[in-house]
Amino acid sequence: MKIDSYIKENEKVWDTRSENNDRWSLPVSSEMVEQAKRGNWTIGLTPKKAIPSTWFPNELSKKKILCLASGGGQQGPILAATGADVTVFDNSSKQLEKDQFVAKRDHLRIKTVQGNMQDLSMFEDESFDCIIHPWSNGYVDNVLPVWRECARVLKKKGLLLAGFGNPIEYIFDLGKFEQGLFEVKHSIPYADIKHMDDENVRSIVESDGYIWGHTLENQIQGQIDAGFAIIGFYEDRGGSALDQYISTSIATKAIKVQ
Structure with a gap:
């Protein structure tokens, strides 16, 4: 099976997860949108923590923001409510429908585009002032094209706010890991596609999608090689058997310097 096929399979899985109201698929309320219009808002890149307010430009109105692999009706509508010019990009049409739903309900202007985060060729160079990229790049086989494309479509001194996973959880036997048992089995980098002979991996893929x-x-x-300087960092927990031992989610703030 080609990599493009895995991306297509992940699209189907996320369509189903969106229909089942996954944690990343619960649209913000009208009340939250109204609060955002008044300047009282937060959004996240990782499961629990909100992005520090100091990570954003002082003024978002009219800023061109790309919410990358960020469908689900969460980040995009809040940013649109601040007056930003928002484009939400996602592999799942059902996730994008959540943003379209909130936009229609609360009279917001949001553009939605479906595609693979590794290919942003539909956008011109230096199109955006800021990219919001919540935890999602574990669903593609190679993250380096994502960073290069982010650098290409961002303006000079543009900001990239990204969330992603610490790969440590993938060193364990995944079936036992879900039971809170930590038996080291795999090496990093990890890919589900290399372990489809494992019944537990196959089961997890069916419900959660292919992960790298x-x-x-x-x-x-x-990110640094793509032309960014990392100027902010935090860790988060939430949703992993390792929560009691270590944070497994990471967020970075980067500025385009090249």
Whole structure:
């Protein structure tokens, strides 16, 4: 099976997860949108923590923002309510429908585009002032094209706010891991597609989609190599058997310097 086929399979899985109201698929309320219009708002890149307000430009009105792999009716509508010019890009049409729903309900202007986050060729160079990229790049086989495309479509000194996973959880036997048992079995980088002989992996893929555990070098140095400087960092927990031991989600603030 080609990589494009895995991307298509993940699209189908996320359509189903969206229809079942996954945590990343619960649209914000009208009350939250109204609060955002008044300047009282937060959004997230990782499961629990909100992005620090200091990570955003002082004024978002009229700023061109790309919410990358960020469908679900969460980040995009809030940013649109601040007056930003928002484009939401996602692999799942059902996730994009959540943004369209909120836009129609609350009279917001949001553009939605469906596609693979590794290919932003529909956007011209230096099109955006800011990219919001919540935890999602574990659903593609190679994260380096994502960072390069982000750098290409961002204006000079544009901001990239990204969330992603610490790959440590993928070193364990995944079936036992879900039971809270930590038996080291895999190496990093990790790819579900290399372990489809494992019944537990197959079961997880059916419900959650194909995942890749990228190295932290590719996640962090990859941004730097693409032309970014990392100027902000935090960790988060939520949804992993490792929560009691270590944070498994990471967020970075980067500025385009090249």
